Amino acid sequence: MSLLSVRELSVKFAMRDETVTALDQISFDLGKGERLGIVGESGAGKSITGFALMNLISQPGYIDSGSVTFEGKDIANLPEAGMRHVRGNRMAMIFQDPMVTLNPVLTIGQQMVETLFAHRKLSRAEAKQIAIVKLREVFIPSPEERLNQYPHELSGGMRQRIIIAIALLLDPQLIIADEPTTALDVTIQADIMELLLELCQSNKVGLILITHDLGVVSQMTQRTLVMYAGRIIEAGPTREIINDPQHPYTQGLINALPQQTPPGQRLKQIPGNMPSLTDMPPGCPFSPRCEYATDQCRTTLPDMVRYGDVEVACHEVARLQSGPTQEKSA
Amino acid sequence: MSSTEITPPSRWTRIAKSGMVHSFRRNPVAVGSMLVFLCIAMAAVFAPVIAPFDPYDPINMDIMNSEFPPVWIDGSDPQFVFGTDDQGRDLWSTILYGTRLSLLIGLCAVALQAFLGISIGLIAGYIGGRTDSLLMRLADIQLSFSTLMVAIIFLAVTQAMFGSETFNQYAVYFLIAVIGVAEWPQYARTVRATVLAEKKKEYIDSARVLGFGPVRIMVRHILPNSLSPIFVISTVQVANAIISEASLSFLGLGMPPSQPSLGSLISSGFDYIFSGSWWITAIPGIVLVVLVLVINLLGDWMRDVLNPKLYKG
Numbered sequence: 025m026s027l028l029s030v031r032e033l034s035v036k037f038a039m040r041d042e043t044v045t046a047l048d049q050i051s052f053d054l055g056k057g058e059r060l061g062i063v064g065e066s067g068a069g070k071s072i073t074g075f076a077l078m079n080l081i082s083q084p085g086y087i088d089s090g091s092v093t094f095e096g097k098d099i100a101n102l103p104e105a106g107m108r109h110v111r112g113n114r115m116a117m118i119f120q121d122p123m124v125t126l127n128p129v130l131t132i133g134q135q136m137v138e139t140l141f142a143h144r145k146l147s148r149a150e151a152k153q154i155a156i157v158k159l160r161e162v163f164i165p166s167p168e169e170r171l172n173q174y175p176h177e178l179s180g181g182m183r184q185r186i187i188i189a190i191a192l193l194l195d196p197q198l199i200i201a202d203e204p205t206t207a208l209d210v211t212i213q214a215d216i217m218e219l220l221l222e223l224c225q226s227n228k229v230g231l232i233l234i235t236h237d238l239g240v241v242s243q244m245t246q247r248t249l250v251m252y253a254g255r256i257i258e259a260g261p262t263r264e265i266i267n268d269p270q271h272p273y274t275q276g277l278i279n280a281l282p283q284q285t286p287p288g289q290r291l292k293q294i295p296g297n298m299p300s301l302t303d304m305p306p307g308c309p310f311s312p313r314c315e316y317a318t319d320q321c322r323t324t325l326p327d328m329v330r331y332g333d334v335e336v337a338c339h340e341v342a343r344l345q346s347g348p349t350q351e352k353s354a
Numbered sequence: 355m356s357s358t359e360i361t362p363p364s365r366w367t368r369i370a371k372s373g374m375v376h377s378f379r380r381n382p383v384a385v386g387s388m389l390v391f392l393c394i395a396m397a398a399v400f401a402p403v404i405a406p407f408d409p410y411d412p413i414n415m416d417i418m419n420s421e422f423p424p425v426w427i428d429g430s431d432p433q434f435v436f437g438t439d440d441q442g443r444d445l446w447s448t449i450l451y452g453t454r455l456s457l458l459i460g461l462c463a464v465a466l467q468a469f470l471g472i473s474i475g476l477i478a479g480y481i482g483g484r485t486d487s488l489l490m491r492l493a494d495i496q497l498s499f500s501t502l503m504v505a506i507i508f509l510a511v512t513q514a515m516f517g518s519e520t521f522n523q524y525a526v527y528f529l530i531a532v533i534g535v536a537e538w539p540q541y542a543r544t545v546r547a548t549v550l551a552e553k554k555k556e557y558i559d560s561a562r563v564l565g566f567g568p569v570r571i572m573v574r575h576i577l578p579n580s581l582s583p584i585f586v587i588s589t590v591q592v593a594n595a596i597i598s599e600a601s602l603s604f605l606g607l608g609m610p611p612s613q614p615s616l617g618s619l620i621s622s623g624f625d626y627i628f629s630g631s632w633w634i635t636a637i638p639g640i641v642l643v644v645l646v647l648v649i650n651l652l653g654d655w656m657r658d659v660l661n662p663k664l665y666k667g
Binding site for chain 1: 482483555556557559560561562563564565566567570574575578579
């Protein structure tokens with residue numbers, strides 16, 4: 025049985041005079057200890073997916089329909105008290121910017137002990153002991169002293185390690201990491217990612233890695249979802265998606281990587297912007313930017329179809345595969 | 355053995371080395387105000403020890419001693435340093451006890467205001483939506499009545515209801531209640547504003563993600579991050595509460611003449627000011643002005659220190 029199973033989950037935002045759909049019927053599964061990447065550009069719905077899994081969409085957003093089954097329970101409809109037991113305890117989340125995710129007025133120790141107290145009945149000494157063990161696991165030097173320090177006394181990389189330690193504090197089954205290294209500098213990014221990967225592997229913890237860095241996804245994850253305008257447009261094993269992308273959008277993303285362009289030439293970016301959620305084109309949301317779009321693409325929404333090892337939401341996938349180069353020259 | 359082990363600084367040295375203490379030491383106005391405030395506060399706390407007479411005890415009142423001037427004026431009696439009031443009470447002792455009452459009422463009223471205002475502000479800011487609108491409209495309504503007006507109506511009605519005998523007995527509590535209730539919106543508005551700002555920050559998201567309940571998030575995470583404005587208002591509000599108490603007592607709606615606060619002393623001396631006994635009004639008046647002034651100066655200093663926009667380096 026899979027650890028997490030999301031079925032046709034839709035999230036909507038009630039605006040002043042209309043309702044916009046931020047997540048449109050997304051479905052995916054995650055096995056125990058499996059690592060899944062979610063990629064897409066800003067506003068594609070990646071972070072909303074993370075929050076929806078936690079059932080923490082804040083006003084005016086709400087989960088409109090669909091189910092999130094985690095460890096056999098439907099948590100999308102769980103009451104707040106039951107959900108609180110899941111959050112932090114069974115499922116943890118790591119945010120983007122370690123400079124602001126720790127409470128500035130509490131010491132590291134207070135924050136860790138408080139997290140343990142919220143879910144377990146422990147003495148203060150026991151809680152401190154667990155905190156020290158977890159800090160050691162993330163390679164924090166002299167953890168006993170760190171417990172009495174405030175977040176501002178620590179560097180960004182150190183804080184992100186501590187945040188990972190807090191996420192691991194209650195031995196959750198799933199960690200949702202929302203762009204965990206975007207705010208860190210490049211050398212530390214690699215360290216943090218390696219640490220996260222190691223911890224997930226050794227503790228058999230599932231990981232959902234939300235990022236727009238395809239390089240990170242290819243190193244860290246086994247499967248990948250590509251999101252565009254609130255929909256999943258391509259899903260499959262990471263290696264397949266990186267090496268042989270099917271959807272024109274995924275192809276565009278990979279071609280846009282700076283490594284794909286010889287020095288001195290302009291980067292191959294995808295023309296145009298993602299459509300605004302209030303102004304979705306009929307048919308495939310990517311059609312206005314897609315060079316292969318046909319009349320069918322502009323009128324009907326493509327369903328997910330299996331193509332080789334991956335699933336793709338594109339009408340033209342078969343034709344693209346048979347030879348997009350001839351299409352272009354024709 | 356040459357050990358280079360660095361012991362972490364104790365809590366006390368941390369406080370002593372903090373920026374706030376540093377700026378306090380470098381600000382002569384703040385240091386002076388603090389000294390004066392501490393003197394007044396100590397005098398008030400130890401009034402029963404310091405005061406030569408007990409002003410509440412009728413045995414010490416002799417009408418023959420009434421209206422003695424302070425010692426530096428001719429015709430004084432050396433046992434009454436600041437002279438006596440119209441009933442023959444030692445003014446120095448009465449001022450000490452009066453300051454004690456004024457400070458007590460001021461601090462308790464502010465504690466009540468802070469409790470009400472902070473709770474309401476936290477709830478309004480954190481929950482938002484209709485609850486927020488409702489609570490803030492209540493605050494607006496409360497603010498649209500002036501404090502003194504509310505207090506006068508309330509105290510006049512209670513005085514009429516309970517009779518002045520019972521009223522005088524419980525006057526301290528009535529004053530604390532009315533000043534406390536009348537000014538809670540000051541706190542509620544400020545706290546709500548900071549809660550709205552803090553609530554958007556990511557550490558609150560991360561607290562929610564860790565499965566903390568709303569009460570814990572409000573009290574343990576948002577409140578400590580909203581403390582600076584609360585400190586600043588508190589000092590100003592203590593000064594305001596003392597002034598309000600003095601005004602009400604001056605108008606005869608506060609402390610009775612048998613247990614005078616600074617306000618009722620000023621009021622009782624007011625009738626004699628033109629008959630030459632100016633000291634009964636002037637000396638408690640000076641004490642009141644100095645007390646309120648130093649509290650306000652401390653509040654000003656604190657606002658400068660805690661406001662990052664005014665940071666002068």
